[in-house]
Amino acid sequence: MEPVIERPLGALWQRYRRYRGRFALAVLMSTVNKVADVVPELLIGAAVDVVVRGSGSFVADLLGVDSRHSQLAWLAAINVVVWVVESASEYAAAVLWRGLSQGIEHDLRVEAYDHAQHLHLGWHESRASGSTLATLNDDVNQLERMLDVGLPAILQTALNVLLVGIVFAIASWQLLLYAFLPIPVIILGSLVFQRRLEPLYDRVRGAVADLSGALSANLAGIATIKSFTAEERERARVEQVSAAYRDTNLRAIRASAAFVPLVRMAILAGFTCTLLLGGWATLDGELELGLYSVLVFMTQRLLWPMTDVAEVLDLYQRGRASTARILALLAEPVTVPAGTRALDRPVRGRVELRGVRAGYADGPDVLHDLDLVVPAGETHAVVGSTGAGKSSLLRLVLRFDDPRAGQVLLDGTDVRELDWDSLRGSIGYVAQDVYLFSGTIAENIAYGRPDATPAEVRAAAEAAAAADFIDRLDGGYDAWVGERGVTLSGGQRQRIALARALLRDPALLVLDEATSAVDNETEAAIQKSLRRAGERCTTIVVAHRLSTVRHAHRIWVLDGGRVAEAGTHDELVAADGAYAALWRVQTGEAVA
DSSP states (O other), rough: OOOOOSHHHEEEEEHHHHHHHHHHHHHHHHHHHHHHHHHHHHHHHHHHHHHHGGGGHHHHHHOOOOOHHHHHHHHHHHHHHHHHHHHHHHHHHHHHHHHHHHHHHHHHHHHHHHHHHHHHHHHHTTHHHHHHIIIIIIIHHHHHIIIIHHHHHHHHHEEEEEEHHHHHHHHHHHHHHHTHHHHHHHHHHHHHHHHHHHHHHHHHHHHHHHHHHHHHHHHHHHHHHHHHTTTHHHHHHHHHHHHHHHHHHHHHHHHHHHHHHHHHHHHHHHHHHHHHHHHHHHHHSSSSSHHHHHHHHHHHHHHGGGGHHHHHHHHHHHHHHHHHHHHHHSOOOOOOOOOBBOOOOSSOOEEEEEEEESTTTTOEEEEEEEEEOOOOOOOOEEEEEESSHHHHHOOOOHTTTOOSEEEEEEETTGGGGBOOHHGGGEEEEEOSOOEEEEEEEEHHHHGGGGGGOOOHHHHHHHTTHHHHEEEEHTTTTEEOOGGGGGOOOOOOOOOOOOOOHTTTSSEEEEEETTTTTTTTTHHHHHHHHHHHHHSSSSSEEEEEEEETTTTTSSSEEEEEEEEEEEEHHHHHHTTTTTHHHHHHHHHTTTTT
């Protein structure tokens, strides 16, 4: 279950204190802009007052100028200054707000991604990749829209109410009450709609994650979809998920849109009061004509922006829901943290498992009180039927997971105490499901050692029996590899992954079915290379094909998460146990 984040925007404010100075400057520029935006209405009222009253006008008393033409000229000059200030402050505010939103968006996305890649492997395996992708991409974008558009709009509306309220208070307390009467209705309605919209937008964010996950999974498995002629079925499935997102979004939109008519009716009441009551007061001589015109304009200025409250509220709720999801990701605990100890160099590569008990999440144990020793410099193989615990053992050695009990030791030190450079920096790993990045062959081989020279890259490729096919590619080592290595065969991908592991010159080489996708001739070449590599490092091999491990110093046979037997190939065949039975099946003797 994901952590629940209370007051996500408050948590965001506490998290990014370094942006508070920029935020304060953006607020200042928005305030200057709004003040400059209100002044022209005052100047219009002053101009009307000059035309009507002449030398007795407010401007005449303020500036000591009797001529109406001079008074209007002064007002025009002031107006020019105000418009320049308004334009400059609007530009500055836009740059500051957008820079603020882009900065927080960038920092939050990078921080969330970095945190996600430090979470243990089981966390990633337990959720759809599209869900994490939606949080890192779509949710961060929603937050950026709220910071870029929503917050400035909220601030502008609040400043508008304050400044216009000051003008009304100076002119007429009675009109102030009538003009501001709709505002409590609008605020109360906003609070009601906010509570109603919050769960709706939580569901919208969840629907986005489902849709993103479905699209991501289908595009990754496009070859399987085509091979099973499942295009129509998958189209229908995506259509169903997309329709769920559409319907969820429409419910939120309808709830948000229902707020606009309420706001318009409230605006109508306030504007009518100012127009009618202010007009009567002017006709009765209780209010100056210029001031009346100012109040009419100000009422429009006060209330009409309230029609955007629904949109602002929409942005706020979307941003709030997205922020909660991002912060929930950041609140996920790192359950496999790096240690602080460093191994003495050079790392010898001795591996030992003492009384190890392990499993996945809350499931039952997969490994039971496992004891296993791989001396430095030796090649050991781990074999067994599917589900015996072979991959679980490798995950513990690589520290993708920690054991529930017991210890995993590298050179006599518990791997939980080691920093990542000492542990994973000493290991070369080739997974059964090879992942290659979009880039050149050379870049993929040098992934673990970006500073490797072309000669070192080529030497690693030769050691992995990959140099011949690379030389035949158009572009050779500069040939482009598609995402996940889709432009290469399975055997080619495995050989590049093996070259990538060997280039690190690891103290411990871990191979998980590293030759499962190659032909017999290539397997023989790779085995020869591995025997040479094994002379200078410790090697742990997991394999189903027993022919690939018959030359290992020791073979460990797992059954039900326990060591059923161990020994050399010849010893195990002679013992006529589980290994011998597997060997007979794979060599055809059992059939004969």
